[in-house]
Amino acid sequence: MQAEVPSRTAYRVALRRAAHQVFDDPVVFHDPYALPILGLTPGRLAGSDLRAPKRASSASLRAFLVARSLFAEESLARLVQTRQVSQYVLLGAGLDTFALRNSFPGVHVYEVDHPATQHWKRRLLYDNGLRLPPNATLIATDFEAGELAGSLRAAGCDPQQPTLFAMLGVLPYLTEAAFQQTLGMIGEFSGMRALVMDYGLPREALPPEEQLDFQSLADRVAQAGEPFRCFMTERQAAQHVSAAGLKMCDELSAAQMTARFFAGRGSSLCVLGSGARLALAESAAP
Numbered sequence: 001m002q003a004e005v006p007s008r009t010a011y012r013v014a015l016r017r018a019a020h021q022v023f024d025d026p027v028v029f030h031d032p033y034a035l036p037i038l039g040l041t042p043g044r045l046a047g048s049d050l051r052a053p054k055r056a057s058s059a060s061l062r063a064f065l066v067a068r069s070l071f072a073e074e075s076l077a078r079l080v081q082t083r084q085v086s087q088y089v090l091l092g093a094g095l096d097t098f099a100l101r102n103s104f105p106g107v108h109v110y111e112v113d114h115p116a117t118q119h120w121k122r123r124l125l126y127d128n129g130l131r132l133p134p135n136a137t138l139i140a141t142d143f144e145a146g147e148l149a150g151s152l153r154a155a156g157c158d159p160q161q162p163t164l165f166a167m168l169g170v171l172p173y174l175t176e177a178a179f180q181q182t183l184g185m186i187g188e189f190s191g192m193r194a195l196v197m198d199y200g201l202p203r204e205a206l207p208p209e210e211q212l213d214f215q216s217l218a219d220r221v222a223q224a225g226e227p228f229r230c231f232m233t234e235r236q237a238a239q240h241v242s243a244a245g246l247k248m249c250d251e252l253s254a255a256q257m258t259a260r261f262f263a264g265r266g267s268s269l270c271v272l273g274s275g276a277r278l279a280l281a282e283s284a285a286p
């Protein structure tokens with residue numbers, strides 16, 4: 001990330017969530033704030049090329065973003081019931097609107113993001129008349145600076161409370177060292193802890209035609225000032241999360257995302273390719 005520039009990738013994924021509300025039928029991830037946070041109306045989106053993406057990879061990306069949000073929020077709902085999660089920490093929150101939609105009175109939401117992105121989000125919330133509820137706290141920090149644990153504590157996040165962390169669309173942009181530090185911080189939470197995240201397989205693990213799509217996306221995000229950095233195999237992902245005392249307990253490939261979130265809900269959305277993974281890792285039950 002560039003020090004003073006809000007995340008452009010956060011804007012792009014937020015636009016696609018907004019497009020899902022307007023153009024996809026049925027809407028499977030309902031987010032009444034997806035358009036308002038961007039200051040958009042359905043009419044203003046109508047003429048955009050988001051209506052019918054020309055590239056199959058763009059349509060697939062929109063489906064993936066919908067699946068990712070559903071996966072995270074359905075995991076949260078389950079863990080609130082089964083493991084009494086009372087803190088939801090969105091690492092690299094971008095323009096995620098969960099804090100505005102949080103229907104769990106016992107769950108405090110901590111949104112952590114790079115200072116430049118978070119400053120921009122605060123302005124968007126203000127400009128578009130959206131107010132965060134008292135059970136939401138915004139924390140500005142750069143994951144590369146090694147200050148995450150202290151920032152969370154200073155904001156009142158309690159390491160003894162059952163906590164779900166989310167890293168959605170963040171891993172590819174971090175150095176491996178920052179990811180490991182983040183896992184170290186999660187490992188210091190002494191109560192129940194869990195992590196929901198997405199990650200991508202390394203380019204060399206993909207079939208040749210997907211390597212071309214990967215490179216094209218890598219070029220675009222690099223141009224936006226957010227170059228790809230961190231990719232991993234399933235085995236490496238399992239090893240990484242075990243450093244935080246977590247064990248993979250739900251992991252989905254693209255085909256499994258389509259089956260779970262779209263086929264079962266009468267939607268024609270489809271996640272393509274073999275490189276994307278959604279994963280939920282949890283600490284052992286006492």
Ligand SMILES: C[S@@+](CC[C@H](N)C(=O)[O-])C[C@H]1O[C@@H](n2cnc3c(N)ncnc32)[C@H](O)[C@@H]1O
Binds near residue numbers: 091114142144168174
């Ligand atoms: C692709 S966006 C995803 C945003 C959000 N999770 C979503 O799904 O809409 C990547 C996010 O990671 C954040 N990010 C990237 N590098 C970061 C860093 N070094 N420190 C803090 N946040 C970072 C960006 O500011 C941005 O909000």
